[in-house]
Amino acid sequence: MSATTVFGLCAAAVMGLGLYGLITNPGPLRKILAFNLLGSGVFLLFGVVARRGAAAGFGGDPVPQALVITGIVVAFSATALAIALLLRLFRVNGSATLRANAPGSAGTEPTGG
Amino acid sequence: MPYLVPDLHAVTTTNGFLLALSLVVPVVGVLLAFFAGGRHVERIAFATMPLGFAIAAAILVALWRTHGSLVYLLGGWAPPLGVALRADGLSAVMMMTTAMVICAVGVFAYADFRTLGGEARAPLAFWILLLAIWGALNTVFLGGDLFTLYVALELLTFAAVPLVCLDGRAETLQAALRYLLFALFGSALFLVGVTLLYGAYGTLDIVLLSHRINAEPATLIAAALMTAGLLAKTALFPLHLWLPPAHAGAPAAASAVLSALVVKGSFFLVVRLWFDVMPGLPGFAATQLLAALGAAAIVFGSVVALRQERLKLLIAYSTLAQIGYLFLMFPLAFGSGSAQLENSGALTAGILQAVSHATAKAAMFMAAGLIYTALGHDRITGLAGVGRVLPMSVIAFALSGLALIGLPPSGVYLAKGLLLQAAIESEQWWWEVVIQAGAFFTSGYVLLVLAHALAPADAPITLRVPISRIREAAALTLALCSLLLGLVPWGTYLSVPAGTLSNPLALEAMLSALWPIMGGGVLAILLGRWGHRLARVPLREVVIAAIGPARRAALTFGKMFERADGALRQWPAAGLSLMVVAIMFGAAMLMGR
Amino acid sequence: MTVAFAFEVGLAALLVAIAAWAIAVRNAFTAVVVFVVYGLLLAIVWVTLSAIDLALTEAAIGSGLTGALLLGAAARLRPTETPSTAECPSAILRLAAALLSATVAAALAAGVLFLPDPTPTLAPAAAANAAATGLGNPITNVLMAFRAMDTMLEKVVLLLALVGAWSIASDRLSGERSDPRRQADPDGVLAFFARLLPPVGIVVGIYILWVGADHPGGAFQAGTILAAMWLLVLMAGLTVAPPMSCRWLRLILVAGPVVFLVVGLGGLWMGAAFLAYPPAFAKPLILAIEVAMTLTIAVTLGLLAGAPEREW
């Protein structure tokens, strides 16, 4: 078993943990954190793929490495937008929960405009 | 020409630059609008719209001339190292639809998002996000590289989410946050699949992948995760927790874009994945599973739609049901068990349904928005008399409803014909049943709304605000488009088997469309909310005695669905559903190997 | 089993353990702190995978800025901690979630083990085409030339995130100068630090941008360092962030993608292709784009990371 395989399995485990956290952690902030863990697991897997493709004198395949850089920036944008929404919700509502209204009712009050 | 032409040594085709322009123009619009701000924003948006429309039209013409697909190599770098843009019939049709809907929404939204006096956030954000959605969708339709498509999908999400909460109320903020988080969940799964595919084949280019790909476990795991992730973004049942509050809570113009176009972006990627990246690889069980989710979405979405008190929520749940229709084509296109695309007519039908729904649903949300603005509420039981005061809006709603039911010569009528033919050819009678029954459900909620809107008012209605004719005309135009889609010569861009285009205006076709309408009437009477209306029909006792028990039974049934909907829209349940869907697709694909 | 391999296995195990801790711990604030630690460990993993660029990006953005954002939010949301623990999913749900997540993780692990050997790679292709741009860093080549479209779109993504975050803030304060939330002591330690560090940080940022052409580094990492310097100055209360209505601020925010598009359209105009660089000028053009992008990234990241602290 090579080191890249070890990190590949590690990436799979981190992704599993991220998925679990995304489903079960109740607070939105914890979900955002779990999403970041999940994302970092994906990036790690990409890094493993890049490392396995080391050739032509490069320590890794530069294409997936570049994709990870783009991915990290996109994930950061997502986090920033989610946190802005969350803090705004907290400010308007005084609480920050994602719970839908009680079962049976049809969710939020729509408006037109 | 539904297939991307397999060109292993890609070169830029003549007129290929149009593809690059179609992405650049909206992006330039976004950047200019953000920099200029204030009143310039609308001007920039309205300058971009005809330009974008013209480019979409030019691509249609260029594609018609070349009889193949357009290819553009960005930076001159050929895949696998570079990124190619490719336009086939599917992408050209979807781009044109997008251009039409965006332009109509722009005209409609002008009254709501006009900058008066100083710069305000909501208008500035709306126009920027509208243009960004356009650019993102064009990238989704043209992108030839899975990672570029991932970035485009994220761009689409980031443009769509703030549209939900432009009014800044707590409910819409919560809806936007749920939407964003679930969409991120989905895109993470998509990206995992992209990673595995790169690891296995060393390219993310769609055409190159389609040549190298084979049914290895890693590929199938990737396919299952990507499909599940995309379905979460498309809000296919049972992954719809974010859709009803987001689409119903947004301002009308935003709802129109979200419901008509944004969900089609991820749907289109499912089509690309299953038809172009790995044609036939998912296998029989997986296509059946996908369509089964679609069928469940139709029943579930329609029944819950019938139980809604508010028009916008009804339309949002109708979107849920209509998304289901889009997935019925998968088992029919691939036939039973064979790995090849058997019936390209079914694929055409799926795209036609997407186009019809895009135009009709945008019209519906616009009409509902006008009704809300005029009345100050959108309670369905309080709509009586609207037909008198806002005839154009109600007609727009009615026409788009009829288009969705499949009245000839609408696009849905044509699509239904193609799907039925495919079902008969591939001997999958159960999908015939679903396709026929689907129209009953659609007409149920359309009739429910129309019955209320056309009823005489209890008291004369005064409009809170005068409604401009232009806004009504925008909705009506889109509704008419949807109703007349069947007359378009689709054969140029999509493959239409001979014989299906016989005569959509024949009397027989019209008559056959009456059955679903009548069936829908029964459904609406049994399941709808009627307020005091039902009590005023003539021969009240007789009617109630006749339908009473049936309605009681139906209501119990409807309540059950509502309760299930409430449970499924809780976050942990939706997250678990997403995992279950991913695992089921994986299992189905591995079994079908 | 060599020492290096043992180290890598230990690192992987530690990473998973810390990730599990970040998910399982009750307190949100602790979870965020653990996440930052996780990010720093991940940066070490990137080094062992010989991806120095990624180590820099991870430490700067993935762990640093994301961590700062999450920490700020966690501090603000402390009051809501108790009710949100009340809506914890039931044990059965958690068990089901654990089982399903484990299944997906196992499938992914299988996918990793099934990856072909030797892995197909684009490294030779990237090396063969490196001469076209004249840059020595293959990752910069991919980002700025081969896959320039992704990079350009990702700038738009950043801008949209900013527009989204800005659009939901309340309209009342639009255009007014925002006061720094924390009125720091102008003679305090932080202010001293904020006067001392930025010159060094700016030099380092420019250096990272410059060496990014041939060595690990580039616009993202440089932009993040500049953003951090700006945030430090803002936090120390030495200056206030300009309002969004400020024209030069908006100019900087769109500068990166605009220069990118202008160069790209120039390529189209010259008869080559959109986003193609004429070989003779490839390096200066790419550097020009990178300079504009660095500024845009720095200001966008600074505004995004500072967003929770202010009422635009």
Place this chain on the structure above:
Amino acid sequence: MNLVLNILTVCAVSAGAFFFMAGTIGLLRFPDALTRLHALTKADNLGLGLIILGVLLRVAEPLIALKLVSVWLLVQLSGAIVTQLIAGVVRQRGLNA
């Protein structure tokens, strides 16, 4: 010569590692925030200083040596500032945790 340098490097790096360990133990075992800060700054200043000293002996190029020294100086600076800030917060709020 080489052997002497190697021995010196090993000694310096080990001593640095020892200070880091001592700092970590202090962080875990000391009773309140101020004493913990004290333990941590020792690790930063002395531990890192010794490690960099050890590495410096093996560096051929002066530019890299300069970089190493500036790393140490920057850590010193930021460590001192952050410690000050944390201590300030602790004193203000009267925290003992």
